[in-house]
Amino acid sequence: MPVEVKGLIETQRALKAYAPDLLKEMRGEIRTALKVVVTDARNSVTPNVNGLYNWQDKGNVVVSRTKAKTYGAPNLRAFPKYNQMVIRKGLTYSVGTSRRNSAGYVGIYRLLNKSAVGAIIETAGRKNFNGASDSQSNNPNAGAHFNRAIQGTYGGFKSIGSRDVDKGRLLYAAYFRDQGKVTDAVFKAISKTQIKFKARLGLAA
Amino acid sequence: MTIEIPIITTLKDKGLKDARKGLNSLSKAAKTLGIAYGAFEAIKFSKNAVKAFAEDQKAAGALSKTLENLGQSYAVISTAGFIQKLQNTTGILDDELRPAFSQLVNSTLDAKKAQDLLTVALDVSAGTTKDLQTVTMALSKAAIGEKGAIQKLGVGLNAAQLKTMSLADITDYLSKKYDGQASLAAESFAGKLAILQAHASDASETIGGALLNALDNTFGDPEKYGSGIDSLASKISNLIDKSSKFLEVTKGLFQFKLKLDDPSVANYKLNFDKPFDPMSSNFPYEKLRAEEKKRQADAKKALAAQLAATKALTAEAKKQAALKKTQAILDLDQIQIIAALQGKVTEDEKLRLSLQLAILQENSSEAQKLANQLALSQLKTTDLGLAISKLPPALYPFKGWSTEIDDLIKKILEMLGLLSKIQPIPMTTGSGAYGNYDAKGRYIGTPFGQAGSNVSTFIGSQGGYDMAANYVGTPFGQAQPSSTTNIYVNGATQQLLNELRNGLIDSSASGSFATINSAAG
Numbered sequence: 001m002p003v004e005v006k007g008l009i010e011t012q013r014a015l016k017a018y019a020p021d022l023l024k025e026m027r028g029e030i031r032t033a034l035k036v037v038v039t040d041a042r043n044s045v046t047p048n049v050n051g052l053y054n055w056q057d058k059g060n061v062v063v064s065r066t067k068a069k070t071y072g073a074p075n076l077r078a079f080p081k082y083n084q085m086v087i088r089k090g091l092t093y094s095v096g097t098s099r100r101n102s103a104g105y106v107g108i109y110r111l112l113n114k115s116a117v118g119a120i121i122e123t124a125g126r127k128n129f130n131g132a133s134d135s136q137s138n139n140p141n142a143g144a145h146f147n148r149a150i151q152g153t154y155g156g157f158k159s160i161g162s163r164d165v166d167k168g169r170l171l172y173a174a175y176f177r178d179q180g181k182v183t184d185a186v187f188k189a190i191s192k193t194q195i196k197f198k199a200r201l202g203l204a205a
Numbered sequence: 206m207t208i209e210i211p212i213i214t215t216l217k218d219k220g221l222k223d224a225r226k227g228l229n230s231l232s233k234a235a236k237t238l239g240i241a242y243g244a245f246e247a248i249k250f251s252k253n254a255v256k257a258f259a260e261d262q263k264a265a266g267a268l269s270k271t272l273e274n275l276g277q278s279y280a281v282i283s284t285a286g287f288i289q290k291l292q293n294t295t296g297i298l299d300d301e302l303r304p305a306f307s308q309l310v311n312s313t314l315d316a317k318k319a320q321d322l323l324t325v326a327l328d329v330s331a332g333t334t335k336d337l338q339t340v341t342m343a344l345s346k347a348a349i350g351e352k353g354a355i356q357k358l359g360v361g362l363n364a365a366q367l368k369t370m371s372l373a374d375i376t377d378y379l380s381k382k383y384d385g386q387a388s389l390a391a392e393s394f395a396g397k398l399a400i401l402q403a404h405a406s407d408a409s410e411t412i413g414g415a416l417l418n419a420l421d422n423t424f425g426d427p428e429k430y431g432s433g434i435d436s437l438a439s440k441i442s443n444l445i446d447k448s449s450k451f452l453e454v455t456k457g458l459f460q461f462k463l464k465l466d467d468p469s470v471a472n473y474k475l476n477f478d479k480p481f482d483p484m485s486s487n488f489p490y491e492k493l494r495a496e497e498k499k500r501q502a503d504a505k506k507a508l509a510a511q512l513a514a515t516k517a518l519t520a521e522a523k524k525q526a527a528l529k530k531t532q533a534i535l536d537l538d539q540i541q542i543i544a545a546l547q548g549k550v551t552e553d554e555k556l557r558l559s560l561q562l563a564i565l566q567e568n569s570s571e572a573q574k575l576a577n578q579l580a581l582s583q584l585k586t587t588d589l590g591l592a593i594s595k596l597p598p599a600l601y602p603f604k605g606w607s608t609e610i611d612d613l614i615k616k617i618l619e620m621l622g623l624l625s626k627i628q629p630i631p632m633t634t635g636s637g638a639y640g641n642y643d644a645k646g647r648y649i650g651t652p653f654g655q656a657g658s659n660v661s662t663f664i665g666s667q668g669g670y671d672m673a674a675n676y677v678g679t680p681f682g683q684a685q686p687s688s689t690t691n692i693y694v695n696g697a698t699q700q701l702l703n704e705l706r707n708g709l710i711d712s713s714a715s716g717s718f719a720t721i722n723s724a725a726g
Contacts (some may be wrong), residue, residue, distance in 0.1 A: 006216070008213065009215055160524075
């Protein structure tokens with residue numbers, strides 16, 4: 001779970017102004033720590049999903065079967081095909097500041113799962129694993145079949161918090177397996193830089 | 206969609222702090238202006254209450270009319286009580302209940318049945334969390350045999366089941382399945398709150414009605430008190446606005462942030478000469494007076510400018526006239542005419558010259574007068590007038606024609622009279638399109654043409670009409686095939702001959718061709 005650090009933005013700003021080398025060093029250490037989780041997540045991506053042969057990306061152009069509701073507007077995006085490379089590429093990290101959420105918080109160091117198909121693998125079945133109870137579909141069991149196939153390949157969800165949304169199969173699972181080491185490493189990097197910076201300014205640590 | 210796991214977060218509260226600060230200052234201002242705001246709110250409430258009352262009255266009236274139209278007027282009072290009771294027990298406002306009931310009664314055409322269905326609809330609505338309008342719509346459709354909407358409600362009935370069920374069956378099923386849901390919902394905290402709100406709404410409507418009555422009694426004219434309320438509300442809002450500005454300025458003064466020579470203080474003038482009247486604070490007297498003064502000054506200036514322009518124009522016209530007069534003196538044509546007039550000229554020439562001079566001077570009345578005089582003079586000179594007066598009157602080419610025609614007619618009549626005195630030789634005649642037949646079946650003309658009248662014909666001793674010819678002519682020669690008609694008359698009197706001759710002469714004179722060969726022996 002994320003940890004709130006007060007004054008980190010101001011610290012980074014000060015480092016950028018007075019000790020850019022220290023900022024660079026700190027970010028390098030943090031990147032190394034984040035990369036561990038990202039690499040683990042990337043390594044967990046399988047070449048295909050058992051039982052979903054037709055979902056596999058065979059290089060064909062995928063066209064949406066849902067037409068745009070407004071005339072002249074582009075059609076809706078097609079459901080993405082399963083592609084190991086795309087998923088792996090989408091699993092990454094960021095050391096930049098995110099947009100502020102409704103509560104006023106910003107994420108500074110983040111692990112990301114950017115691809116659409118990666119997000120599907122991460123979250124499919126998180127809300128209704130056995131399909132929606134009020135499904136109007138002609139094939140109401142399709143959702144459950146899809147979720148079970150992914151679960152069969154990737155295993156169950158790994159939770160990193162108390163909420164329903166704090167669980168997933170790729171990045172969340174990697175973070176779960178990391179057992180908080182990445183957070184520690186980040187903290188260590190920040191504290192080390194802080195000490196160095198204060199020492200450079202002649203202040204007591 | 207990007208999924209992200211933030212490792213480190215921080216609170217970015219700059220905007221939040223600003224917002225909080227703004228809110229605090231706003232609440233302070235609100236406290237300061239509490240009394241004025243309270244008054245404003247009171248006016249607002251009054252307006253809303255009157256509006257609510259009017260809408261409620263309108264809706265109740267519409268429902269009564271619906272029932273009346275459906276022949277259910279006996280149920281008007283009971284329905285009003287039923288809806289009031291439902292509102293108080295379920296917390297659903299009558300604004301929702303009335304349209305729902307109206308819809309049901311329109312479908313069932315029975316107020317009692319509609320009341321039962323509305324009760325069931327409320328239970329189903331509470332049980333399925335569908336809104337009352339949707340449930341009512343489904344039930345009203347089911348009442349007229351369309352049961353698809355019931356299926357869509359998701360109450361556990363499929364199409365096959367619905368096909369075999371009547372409205373009573375459906376109602377039974379729904380009332381059993383969702384019995385007590387509405388009252389259960391009303392028992393919850395939200396339900397109690399809704400009931401409270403319903404009571405408040407009722408109270409508001411009652412107050413609105415009382416207020417409307419009071420205003421009606423006081424003013425008598427809805428437009429007048431409507432505008433009065435509006436005006437009062439706008440004045441109070443204006444007071445709040447002005448007071449906040451006043452506070453802003455005075456706050457600055459007390460905190461020594463603003464000085465008296467600060468432009469913002471200078472812009473805000475407090476008029477201590479006049480007592481502060483909040484109701485008239487939106488009338489800037491000084492500004493209006495200054496504007497009026499400026500407007501008057503501008504009008505005065507414009508009038509003066511207009512007068513000056515008129516004067517200048519008149520002066521210019523005078524100048525032009527004087528110049529023209531001077532030019533007239535130097536006009537060579539006129540000089541010559543004047544010189545000629547001074548010399549020895551006849552009266553006629555004098556008139557001509559005077560006329561020319563008048564034309565040159567563009568004196569139209571004088572020119573007209575002189576022209577007339579000249580015309581008279583010329584007539585006198587040439588004696589033309591006298592000659593014209595002696596001319597004989599013009600000859601009328603048709604003079605005497607009337608008398609001559611009358612004479613001719615007279616002669617013809619006389620001739621006819623004589624002809625009638627001659628005894629005709631009896632003969633068989635037959636009527637035909639072109640005349641009579643003789644005994645031999647030949648055509649015989651009439652004395653007046655071909656139309657075949659029964660006027661007696663006469664034939665002379667030598668065979669009468671031309672016996673050899675197939676056609677016998679008429680005295681006016683219209684039926685004969687040849688252009689010449691020979692008539693031989695023996696034994697005729699001299700008088701007849703004379704008359705015939707004269708008649709033919711007259712005929713010839715009138716344009717008809719005739720040749721007379723007198724063979725009287």
